[in-house]
Amino acid sequence: MKLELKIALRFLKYGKTQTLFILLGIAVGVSVQIFLSTLITSLQESLIDETIGNAAHITVKSRDDEIGRILEQGSQELSLLRGNRTALEKGLINWPVIAEELEDEPDITAFSPLVQGTPLIRSSGKDLSVQVKGITLSNADRIYELTSRIVSGEAIAEGNQILIGTKLSENLGIEAGGVINLFTAQGEPVSFLVSGIFDLENEAVNSTVIFMDLNRAQKLFQMGSRISAIEIQVKDPFQSDVIAEAWRSRIPEEEIIDWKEQNRQLLIALSSQSSSTYTIQFFVILAVTLGISSVLAVSVVQKSKEIGILKAMGVTKGSASRIFLLQGFLLGAVGSVVGTALGILLISLFQLAGLGAGVPEISYRWGNMLLIGGISTVSGSLASLLPARRSANLNPMEAIKNG
Amino acid sequence: MDELLIKGENLVKEYGGAVKTRALNGVDLKIGNREFSCIIGPSGCGKSTLLNLLGALDRPDDGSLQFRGVELSAMSENELAAFRNKSVGFVFQFHHLLPEFNALENVLLPSWIESGRVNQNRQKRAIELLELVGLEGKIKNPANNLSGGQQQRVSIARALINSPELVLADEPTGNLDSESTEQVYELLRRISREMGTAFLIVTHDRNIAQKCDRIIEMKDGRIISD
Numbered sequence: 001m002k003l004e005l006k007i008a009l010r011f012l013k014y015g016k017t018q019t020l021f022i023l024l025g026i027a028v029g030v031s032v033q034i035f036l037s038t039l040i041t042s043l044q045e046s047l048i049d050e051t052i053g054n055a056a057h058i059t060v061k062s063r064d065d066e067i068g069r070i071l072e073q074g075s076q077e078l079s080l081l082r083g084n085r086t087a088l089e090k091g092l093i094n095w096p097v098i099a100e101e102l103e104d105e106p107d108i109t110a111f112s113p114l115v116q117g118t119p120l121i122r123s124s125g126k127d128l129s130v131q132v133k134g135i136t137l138s139n140a141d142r143i144y145e146l147t148s149r150i151v152s153g154e155a156i157a158e159g160n161q162i163l164i165g166t167k168l169s170e171n172l173g174i175e176a177g178g179v180i181n182l183f184t185a186q187g188e189p190v191s192f193l194v195s196g197i198f199d200l201e202n203e204a205v206n207s208t209v210i211f212m213d214l215n216r217a218q219k220l221f222q223m224g225s226r227i228s229a230i231e232i233q234v235k236d237p238f239q240s241d242v243i244a245e246a247w248r249s250r251i252p253e254e255e256i257i258d259w260k261e262q263n264r265q266l267l268i269a270l271s272s273q274s275s276s277t278y279t280i281q282f283f284v285i286l287a288v289t290l291g292i293s294s295v296l297a298v299s300v301v302q303k304s305k306e307i308g309i310l311k312a313m314g315v316t317k318g319s320a321s322r323i324f325l326l327q328g329f330l331l332g333a334v335g336s337v338v339g340t341a342l343g344i345l346l347i348s349l350f351q352l353a354g355l356g357a358g359v360p361e362i363s364y365r366w367g368n369m370l371l372i373g374g375i376s377t378v379s380g381s382l383a384s385l386l387p388a389r390r391s392a393n394l395n396p397m398e399a400i401k402n403g
Numbered sequence: 404m405d406e407l408l409i410k411g412e413n414l415v416k417e418y419g420g421a422v423k424t425r426a427l428n429g430v431d432l433k434i435g436n437r438e439f440s441c442i443i444g445p446s447g448c449g450k451s452t453l454l455n456l457l458g459a460l461d462r463p464d465d466g467s468l469q470f471r472g473v474e475l476s477a478m479s480e481n482e483l484a485a486f487r488n489k490s491v492g493f494v495f496q497f498h499h500l501l502p503e504f505n506a507l508e509n510v511l512l513p514s515w516i517e518s519g520r521v522n523q524n525r526q527k528r529a530i531e532l533l534e535l536v537g538l539e540g541k542i543k544n545p546a547n548n549l550s551g552g553q554q555q556r557v558s559i560a561r562a563l564i565n566s567p568e569l570v571l572a573d574e575p576t577g578n579l580d581s582e583s584t585e586q587v588y589e590l591l592r593r594i595s596r597e598m599g600t601a602f603l604i605v606t607h608d609r610n611i612a613q614k615c616d617r618i619i620e621m622k623d624g625r626i627i628s629d
Binding site for chain 2: 002003006007010011013014305306308309310311312313314315316317318319396397400401
């Protein structure tokens with residue numbers, strides 16, 4: 001192997017220009033792949049993070065409509081009951097049991113019981129609909145990271161103290177320490193003290209959501225000990241559909257929704273974006289492979305005299321083919337290393353030039369780069385198979401006779 | 404004749420597809436060790452074909468060819484490659500050095516092929532051989548930085564590096580001027596004498612042939628005088 005490597009290296013070194021050009025070709029191919037895949041992955045990651053980073057991956061809700069359906073199937077009188085059901089009858093009643101089970105689940109990183117309601121705020125003559133989320137701060141923090149996102153005031157959601165978003169605070173002109181009145185369906189205004197203003201980096205949340213103590217929210221919406229839902233985050237968000245399915249069979253009486261179901265369009269868009277990236281990568285690899293193959297095929301013809309003389313001196317068929325396999329491998333490997341460096345340089349320049357404004361943060365996927373480099377190296381070796389075979393079958397006499 | 408080195412019996416070699424050309428037509432040949440012989444004959448008489456068979460670059464279509472009593476046709480491709488590497492040395496008309504390597508490396512190639520690595524003793528021997536062929540000052544020269552005669556002398560040193568018992572030379576001086584021809588011939592003769600290597604030289608040059616111990620004359624794929 002050592003001799004073959006030596007000869008392969010000398011062959012490559014001797015044909016400097018040829019070697020340099022094909023190396024450059026491979027490097028450009030690899031760098032384009034790395035640039036493209038890094039950019040796309042970073043973009044997708046930030047998109048997904050925006051979608052589910054501070055949101056529930058799985059939500060457990062009471063199967064409200066199911067009850068309605070059963071009622072409708074009953075007598076006329078019963079169906080009347082449906083619209084008259086009070087909030088007290090809706091929502092999860094057995095949630096402490098579910099919460100206990102969630103506690104023991106290794107795939108689940110966080111869960112937060114939630115009471116939801118949509119009261120109105122009356123502000124300078126206008127009614128504003130807001131969304132109240134009744135939570136226990138310690139649980140909700142694990143999903144929303146509220147405490148660390150308070151921009152003014154304090155993170156307190158106990159009793160009559162509530163948290164509102166930056167946009168809502170702006171719209172209402174209310175700072176931390178201010179008071180707002182909430183009107184529920186019952187019509188009686190209830191006063192709350194704004195203890196802190198949060199920024200969850202989401203316009204919709206910042207302008208409509210109010211966080212309040214769970215028990216206080218239960219009282220406000222007259223839900224007794226029921227809650228609206230349990231919000232769950234899991235270790236691997238992309239497994240949420242599988243986990244949700246498992247829970248569906250465990251608690252069939254409740255409704256379980258996962259984020260993938262709700263964001264089907266986004267996921268389809270992302271996956272078709274990924275497929276087009278893979279397609280581009282495939283054709284780049286193909287072009288690189290064909291490039292290496294043709295350069296080596298030409299090289300076998302150029303070096304046929306040398307191969308012939310090496311065979312006359314006792315080089316075996318296997319060795320003669322390995323000389324070219326090694327050249328392919330070396331071209332692929334060196335091209336990949338140079339290409340990776342070039343790709344990283346490209347990304348840095350891209351960021352420096354400010355072209356990546358839409359991509360908040362580039363995350364280098366070293367594993368992915370290694371894979372691209374590895375595939376290019378393997379392609380280089382595969383590309384040399386045919387030239388290597390020609391080298392192995394070259395008749396030394398012919399080569400020598402033709403001087 | 405000394406000890407028998409090569410024994411060929413009824414060697415036949417044909418080339419071509421539909422229309423076959425018989426390059427060798429039943430050749431019987433014995434070569435002893437330490438022999439210094441040459442083959443002469445017109446172009447296309449089968450000299451080079453015979454040399455290729457003896458050097459295991461090609462297999463005969465018929466007949467038997469033994470090297471020190473071992474039948475070559477029974478050997479596998481890899482065994483033949485090892486045979487070419489250790490037991491014979493080649494010197495060609497167009498010297499065929501590898502331009503990617505310098506003079507010393509070219510001489511060492513057969514030893515690298517044999518052992519796969521650089522061997523200090525062989526390195527010493529390669530330098531000695533280059534001195535023997537009068538190239539002591541050109542050891543590190545790239546192969547194509549040498550004149551034709553110098554390249555041929557490097558290839559002679561290369562043929563000798565693995566101490567083969569037989570060196571096959573196909574028109575070794577065919578490409579050289581008369582002065583270089585004389586030098587190369589004298590060199591081959593001296594090596595044969597000093598090292599006891601057998602030489603079989605294919606040549607057009609009657610002057611060279613006259614100086615050999617044995618002249619084998621070929622015509623139309625047969626030996627017509629020996």
